[in-house]
Amino acid sequence: MLDENIERLISRKLDGVLADSESVELDRAVLRSPEVRAALDAAARIDELARRALRDGIATPHAAPAVPPELSTDRLRRWHRSVAAGLLAAAASVILATGWQTLRPNGDAGVRTDAHTALDTGASAAGAAAPPFPAGKGWAERYAEVVNREVLGVYDDKTRSLYLLEIDRSHLRPVAVRASY
Amino acid sequence: MGTQPAVTIDFDQESLLLEAVAHADAQAMADLMRIHGRWIRGIILAAGVAPGDLEDVLQHVWMVVWREARRLEDASRWRGWVCSIARNSAADFLRRQARRRRGILSWLRTRRHDTTSRPAPSTEAVDASEEHEAVLQAIRSLPTIYREPFVLRHLEDWSYQEIGRTLGLPVDTVETRLVRARRLLRTRLEDKVSGHARRKHRASDQS
Known part of the structure; x- marks a missing residue:
């Protein structure tokens, strides 16, 4: 033993x-x-x-997983429309509320962050129309299509809010900055 | 010039995937099925469902997830929730199966007849398949509380933390159950394992 x-x-x-x-x-x-x-x-x-x-x-079957038959195309379409509407409403309200932000490293001439816009799709900014942001490549691409920009999303678990960072990369280059918030 | 350290954000993709499923997103559902199918099969197997019946039960699990996801209040606890669905679906399946025992027994008799008509496999294949079956049988014979963490550990290589999160157990309990599962398996498979060692020694002696 x-x-x-x-x-x-x-x-x-x-x-x-x-x-x-x-x-x-x-x-x-x-x-x-x-x-x-x-x-x-x-x-x-x-x-x-x-x-x-x-x-x-437990070999995983290679066949593509079947989508449950209850799935309704109309239901999905309605959902996509509500997502788009919610996102646009959120974008408009937050842009109006916060305006453009400017970061000033070391007190030098400010690095203008025209491309940065924080969008809150949570209840406070978007109202009930904005659903929680879903994960997955497909979702990110779909949202990017809606705003016609490249988008990074940051999700705040506490407030259940999503902050979107729109990036127009053509005018950007990475720089080191010191920032305090 | 120094820079601020990067801000780290704990971004729980899995919870958001579930939220997307709750909003009837088919792509998210497909992702969920693709990414998480294997460990859920493990839970179903650990509940005592035979490998050949896993897909039937799994389909039922996905249907329930799809239908009920919107009722999940805390998406971060989705693993435990899906785990419960898998256990319940497996239990329902086994109950139905028990009721159809007579039919199953006649099917088994037919199957045995089919097997005898096939060409005899090689001795090595028989050894490997016997060993394989003996191990699965030994795992099935473990008490459920030991079987579940053992299956998740060996199927997915999950950490104690991940197993605990899924099964709703403290990490120490997961570890203790794995120790006990291994002890029971060692006792039950001692002959098989020592037989393998003897064959290995014989092979090396001959070469």
Whole structure:
């Protein structure tokens, strides 16, 4: 019967989370006891077999996933329209409220950030019309199409608001700045 | 000139994916199915569903997710939510299957007949397939509380934290359950594993 601590160390080693000190402790135990060595070998072998058996047993089908049949094209279209309307409403309201922002590194001539506009699509700015921003490449592209610019999105979990940064890259180059907020 | 360190933002793509699904976005649903199908299959398998029936149960899980996503109040807890759906769907499936036991038994008899008419596989193939089946059988025989973390760990290589988040368990509990799962499997598979070691030694002696 193996010591519980040794069993735990073997398990941690197989999971790749063994700390240095634990590694030394396990190595010593392996050198001291053939039983520990055999247990380690057996556990490693079983892990390997289990991994292979599970992955073979749960081979992911290569066919494209089917979209659930309840999906309605009309429903989607309505959703897209509401997203576009919400986004445009949000853009208009925040641009009016905040205006253009200017950053002034070291008190030098300001780096005008004409291309930067923070948009809040949360309840405060966009009202109920703006839904939460969804993830995925498809979504980002769809939003980019709506505003006709390249867009970076930053999502605030606390306020559940989305801030969009529109970038017209043709006039931009990266510069180092010191900024305080 | 020094610069301010970059602002780090914890941007939870997965929650947003679920929010998109809740708003009936088909692309988001397809992404969810593609990215997360495997571990959900693992949960279904861990619940005792045979590999051949996984897809049926998984389809049911996706249907429920699609239908109910809008009711999910906290999208950041979606993994636990989907995990519950997978467990419940698997349990429903197994109950229905038990009710159809007679039909299944006759199907198994037909299948056994089919198998006997096939050409005999090589000894090595038999060994490998026996070993494979023995391991799956041993995993299935684990208590569910040990089986789930073991399957997620070995199927997805998830960390203890990820497993805990999905199954709603503290990290220490995940680790303890993995230790115990391994202990039980070692006990149950000792003969198979030592048999493999003996074959390996024989092969190296011959070469």
